[in-house]
Amino acid sequence: MEGALVARDKVGIQDFVLLDETTETAFMENLKKRFDKDLIYTYIGALVVSVNPYKDLDIYNSNQMDLYMGVNFFELPPHIFALADTVYHAMMLELNNHFILISGESGAGKTEASKKILQYYAACSPETDLLTSVRDKMLMSNPVLEAFGNAKTLKNDNSSRFGKYMDIQFNSEGEALGGHILNYLLEKSRVVHQNHGERNFHIFYQLVEGGEEDLLHQLGLERDCLYYNYLTQGECAIMSSINDKNDWKTVKNALKVIEVSESDRTDLFGVVASVLHLGNVEFDPDSRGNASLDNNTELRWVSTLLGVNAQTLQEGLTYRKIRAQQDQVLSPFNIDHAIYVRDALAKAMYGRTFTWLVRQINESMENKDDTMKMVIGLLDIYGFEVFYVNSFEQFCINYCNEKLQQLFIQLTLKSEQEEYEAEGIEWEAVQFFNNKIICDLVEERHRGIISILDEECLRPGDATDLTFLERLEEKMGDHPHFVTHRLADITTRKTLDRGDFRLLHYAGEVTYCVVGKRDRHTQHTERVRPSQQHTGRERPSHSKYRERERPVQVATQFKSSLLKLTESLLAKDAWYVRCLKSNESKKPGVLDEALVRHQVKYLGLMEHLRVRRAGFAYRRRYEVFLQRYKALCPATWPHWLGLPMDGVQVLVQHLGYMPYEYKMGRTKIFIRHPKTLYATEDAFERCKHELGERKMCCGSNACCLLRTKAFQMDVAWKAAQARKEVERRDWAVKVIKKFINGFINRGDARSTDNSEYLAFVRQSYLNRLKLKLPQTVLDKTTWLTPPSVCQEASELLRKVYYRLMVRKYVRGISQQKKGQLQMKVVTSAIFKGKKDSYPQSITRSFLDTRIVNGHLVNLHSSQTYSVPVVKYDRKGFKPRPRQILLTTSAAYLVEEAKIKQRVLYTSLKGISVSNLTDDIVVLHITCEDAKQKGDLVFQCDHLFEFLTKLSMLANKQNAFQVVKGSITIEIQSGKQGAVDFTTGPEPLVYKDKNGHLMVVRHPPPHTPYPLKSG
């Protein structure tokens, strides 16, 4: 743009965005002004508009390439090299993929543009043996593909009759390492039929005109294009503008460069020659009018060249094989049918050969190392075309152009809108003709033309071209872009035949003839089969065709390949070259204004321009703007130390910009009118001279050397950074791949595929577990559920961890607490789950004794425990307050320092308590002992404490009985009584009428028992 500003007064405006008004007239004037001076390129922002000059301009030489290398897009006059260079640098900077969409109608210069871009990249590449070889192969793929895929049409002497998308692959150093080509829908019908004024594919003429005598002899060919039926239908086999002889040499050489072996080359020319021979095979009618071939020389050549049996080939061309259960019946073709089959064979052979050739080229250009690569894609697809008769191929070609236009609309609108949004600038919508409606008309599922074509081809019964037309009328009769003879108004009807339908494409109206559309769409394997059985080349391993194979629907396949292409393109950054055809007669230096105006219109260039200028004609990043114009303001010159945005603000204020003239975005300044910028640029021009004097470089050798070194260091630093980044990404890709692979194989035994993933899973589990460990020994629920690979380890860890916690706990407790716990363990063993009052006892500590200052008998050192109790007499169950003392050998019942009874542990045969919440204890004592007075019944507030101590001192853990209902007691030898237990609203202990001691459930264990006298 800056370059454009400098040169704006010289020849028109170099960027349409800077036009003062965005009218079509101003646009055309500028275009013509520049075209008249052989300036064929003009920008609309970053989009390149190219007008076909139809003459060789000296603007593509190596000096020009050098000039554009590494220079800012807008610094030099518009050029296709500037775009190529910008794309390349954007790719290197952002390390991502890009594509250049080259569009325009047939003959507008798309293929030429794509070749220039390829040449530019080839020239950029450094010279190493490997790179030179790859580069040569990429360059040489063009003449080969053009020979086999291009032809002279009415629109273009070198028209691409196939779609081509080529990826050029670069490594992180920016070296072109390889390429890959995708080809789309070759116009095979051209092999057998050409319109008047058109030719077959170039290779046929090149072989016949340029082929060496020996070769022609070997292939059985005459050196005369007029001799071959397939070459003469257009009546222009020999063209002065095309030098077939020279082109033949180029192609032969190119085939060697792309490493097509000698024998493959022989086979390749053999197929080309056999197509020519096939075209000359003519059928005679036999007595029944059926097609017959008798000792046909051309057929013999075909059979020799393809290495197939002549008889089989002859049968394939003149008979249809009908299979009836196990038998095969041969049904003869009539002449028309035989011609149809012959042509189908020729088309299929040629089509497959073309595919093989593309594959061959890809193999030779392929870069086999698996390091990260970035690509720049070049899309050069047949342009929009309208002929007098437009067949199925034109329908596909034009549909493809619709799709690309749609892609363009989506991407340009989107990116512009996104830029305004990202910068926080208000967006003004610009009206577009959105051709989605036409794309839908063609491709919509179940309702589009292609779907209806599919249905018609697969429909049982006698579907014809006309029923297809009827179905179209039925389905899309009211569509504004579809018209047929029946649907049209009277004036339009005159321009349409009954078998036609017309589509109003974005680029204009095209009338398609339905005749044969179904046939071309349905490349029924049955029909193509002779070619596959007899050609010898591409002999398919899948020759055993399934009987009812679904026919290959060409348009449907094409549609899905376009869809795939669009998806792949959407994942890349887009750049555009819009090619315009200057005149129909291919004359140099002539610009047919009406023709160009029409293209400008349908390519949406005006809309694109308006969108670019919707609010602001010019925008630049703050750093760039400041760098260029900082000399215009004392505050920003020579260095602005603050933020670039602030610097720009200071600068524009100094320059006197009015608020409505510009907007400050987040990263860019947006200037509304070109004239504001011109004023700034003019000021800059005036300032330049002065600037020169102020330049930092004094011009001395030392100074220049320093600057060069600094520049080199900068480059080296950036390269090192980029390399690091690439290494990092490579590493990331590998890790991610490994992770995914490991995840997929995680259930398998440990292998190289999953070992790292499993290690990761283990580590991650352990890390998480570390943060979520249970905090207390009693917490049994917190343990993190392990993944299956860690289950065993997790279980072991859990056990170890709990043991560790227990150990820590145990080590942390005092001797006293330990004693307590040991006693509690005994209590638990005896009472847990048996006596209702046990749970309340757990938290209560056991004391050493319960009587501290009372009158107790001194039982010297063996006394260990004492507790007050209420003893019940054996006779009458009278309650008596007493104390019990425990020593190491006996329990003593004491009344105020007087021993009332001694129970030796040896004579203690049992201890009974009830299962309820009462505190009654019965000590069963051996009655043979005369000193004993029968069983002892008493109530003790510290029942569990007492009984635990007793149990431990007397070692009587096994003598305990927790009884339900009633405990039988020995009152004296031979006489028994009982203590009965029950629950009731009021806790009581009394002598019951039956003479038993009745204990009513007593919930709070420490409540004294009120006694009900019996």
Ligand SMILES: Nc1ncnc2c1ncn2[C@@H]1O[C@H](COP(=O)(O)OP(=O)(O)OP(=O)(O)O)[C@@H](O)[C@H]1O
């Ligand atoms: N930049 C150019 N300089 C000189 N001549 C050009 C230029 N571009 C195109 N031409 C001329 O126009 C002819 C047609 O161009 P080209 O084959 O690139 O058209 P196309 O858009 O690819 O058409 P199609 O869609 O039919 O393939 C070329 O053979 C060449 O003679």
Ligand SMILES: [Mg+2]
């Ligand atoms: Mg082309």
